[in-house]
Amino acid sequence: MDKVQLTRKQKEFLDYIIEYKNEFDVWPTYREISDEFNYKSPNSVTQNIQALLKKGYLVKGEDDEYDIHPDHEEMLVGRNDGIEVRGVIAAGYLQEAVQADLGKITLETLFPNxxxxxxxxxxxxxxxxxxxxxxxxxxxxxxxxxxxxxxxxxxxxxxxxxxxxxxxxxxxxxxxxxxxxxxxxxxxxxxxxxxxxxxxxxxxxxxxxxxx
The missing domain is CATH 2.10.109.10 (Umud Fragment, subunit A)
Structure with a gap:
């Protein structure tokens, strides 16, 4: 579908909820959005969501919850499977930098169980x-x-x-x-x-x- 131009504020709003979704795999709450943009009323959140629905960036999903329109799902970037460990850093005397592929830090590393x-x-x-x-x-x-x-x-x-x-x-x-x-x-x-x-x-x- 053709992308309808967003206002600067609408783009900032959309970017925020997408970044939140990418990080936590759920959508932010109305309170979190209001806090992020210093909205005085949840009506401001509703108005922005309605604008994005009208312009085709969001669609109504299950239980009337909003979701990214399938044509724009590329905005939901994939998450990698860990944080690269690129070498060793001295925490005592200065020493030669050591670069190496030491694997990745994953959730299993942080939480063995x-x-x-x-x-x-x-x-x-x-x-x-x-x-x-x-x-x-x-x-x-x-x-x-x-x-x-x-x-x-x-x-x-x-x-x-x-x-x-x-x-x-x-x-x-x-x-x-x-x-x-x-x-x-x-x-x-x-x-x-x-x-x-x-x-x-x-x-x-x-x-x-x-x-x-």
Missing amino acids: LDQMFALRVAGMSMKDAGIYDGDFVLLMDSDVKDGDIGAILYDGETSLKRIYYDKNGLRLEPANEEYDTIHVEPDVFEEVRVIGKYIGHVNRNGIHKAF
Whole structure:
């Protein structure tokens, strides 16, 4: 199809959502787009999406979500399978530069137990003082959560990411934001709580952050 000319702002908008999609393999939320462009209202996001739909760069996908028009899918660039290791760098005395093909750093390098991991997207700010913000992707492992670890729990049909403590009176689920209340789970409802996974890191536009 013929490309309809975009305004400068529309192109910046399209470039942002494509770059985000390339990096995270999902589309940014309305809040993330609003924060990126300092929009005062989500209506500005809607107006830009509608303009790109009208000009043929976006199409309605499943569940009325937008997607890149098939004729423009080349804008979604392929991702490589790792980061090249090009040699050795001295961290002591100066020494001769050594260049070599030392392979690649992959997700398996960073997270050896990759097959036991999964990710969930964060909705809310209750863990912001732990560096985990709305829209981030938390990396979780299907393993035991020790006292004081951050973990994802399923409680009474609802999920939450909190620091988990095992008290004599049950569980204490502590947020990392003083604006949120601590959740206490008593023994008589303890069976309604299931730990979904242990937090081992999170991913956002600033990179991969591993838990200490």
